[in-house]
Amino acid sequence: MKIVMAVIKPFKLDEVRDALTAVGVHGLTVTEVKGYGRQKGHTEIYRGTEYAVNFLPKVKIEVAVDTGQVEKVVEAITTAAKTGQIGDGKIFVIPLDHAVRIRTGEADVAAL
């Protein structure tokens, strides 16, 4: 099992969610985050005081998937989240040891 973690542009969330549903993913966790990579920030001015804001708002999605599904899921996210502009984001695949469905006690792949 793996966790697929993707940091994407916030307005792409709905598109990515639809794409994931299409490949059979039926649950995900979303967090609002800030970050930067090659996309630079911007300057804000408040009454003569200038602030260079380097962190940009992003959305982080985490999905637990069966190892065999990882490639499909990564491709779905990539296609849906891509705009071609700097700042589209990144996807990380992280090993997942154990998963449990709290309501029923099902474990590992049955819990995904």
Place this chain on the structure above:
Amino acid sequence: MTFKMPSRLGLAGIAAGLLFALCLSFIAFDVAFAEMAAAAAPEPAAAAAAEPTVNKGDTAWMLSATVLVLLMTIPGLALFYGGLVRSKNMLSVLMWVFYSVCIVTIIWVLFGYSMAFTGGSTPFVGGFSKAFLSGVTTDSKAATYTVGANIPELLYICFQMTFAAITPALIVGSMVERMKFSAMALFLPLWVIIVYFPIAHMVWYWAGPDAIDAAAKAVAAAADGAAKTAAEAKLAEVTADAGLIFQWGAIDFAGGTVVHINAGIAGIVGALLVGKRIGFGKDLMPPHSLTMNMIGASLLWVGWFGFNAGSNLEASGGAVLAMTNTFVATAGAALAWMFVEWMAKGKPSLLGAVTGAVAGLVAVTPASGYAGPMGAIVLGIIAGIVCYVFCSGVKNAFGYDDSLDVFGVHCIGGIIGAILTGILVNPALGGTGIMDYATGKIADYDMVTQLIAQFKAVGMTLVWSGVGTLIILKVIDVIIGLRPTIDSEREGLDLTDHGERAYNM
């Protein structure tokens, strides 16, 4: 100096005991002063003029104006300032402003009104003849600017009370995010007593048009030489029964000096003494809610009609002129700031527009009942531009942390207003001219004379307030210290001073 702090319960007990003793003394003093006042009552005035009357229209308007000015402070100023600080300090700003209203309200009726608006042994400050509102009843009257027209004195007391409440609240903007509540709680009442009451007295206290008119008529009616000399002496005495700055001939319709220059210079002194916020210049400290800031600014503008038009004390043409000026000067200033910023920085900001509006309101305050509307527009535009320069260029050049631009908006805006009032009052420029109640006609206008008086008023206010604020803050610093600990400041005053969060989201 170290001493063992009593337990919290002990402190509460001491406070309750003091409060109880104070209440008992109120009653005792009230009785004593009433007897003193009755014994010292002046001779009844020569029956030259009819008794002034109070009408319901003026009273109704002034009741509304008073409430509008309160709205300016809570929540107008509270939100205007609060939106500009970081969310971890929002509640502390709200608390400082709210506390200012409450503490000043009490002090005002105890002895503040008396110190400001009764005659004293010096022209600097009044006396205690009306302490505890002794002698004031629902029938008591206060003068307006029209002979024969009065308003209830209690109403005048309440109206002026709201001015006294907002002035210290304005100062706090320069010291936000790094001053302990205990220090602020001490500072506000001490400041209002030592600085505000005397300045209000100096600028606004006078015998009133009814007294002057009566004395002037007595001079005209005096038959022979001896009676005339006596009547003239009486007129001179009545005319001299006024605050120092009033006697200099300086004019300030609604409080450009008394409120804005006063608070503004106190603000910069406070900012310099308290020091910069930790991380100033390095950490990101953008306003946490410009939405709240704009709501506050809007409430300030709406409430300011009570401040300016209410300062006419009657529901008459003067009030209408003040309202008009309060509209156009503000709009002119907001647009001026907005366009200058657009050109200088590339984007017009909302914060700039509303700050410009407030700068215009400040500048038109002393001029509102004296200038013509076209002059008021010019005044607004100048204030918007000059205050913009001070709030960005000058402030950054000197590097001081006047966090909410109390100096740049209120002191500078007030000075612009005070000086330009001396020019715009000129009838040739659409102004009203200044009424001379001894002659019953508009006095001749001389720009140089008037400007000298205005400059003297500005100078006196700057010195009295600047020095007074410096001394008070220094004393408080020695007794309990001004700043919280570094950790408390980093965590946020809401939690460390008040045990609350402004937002639990």
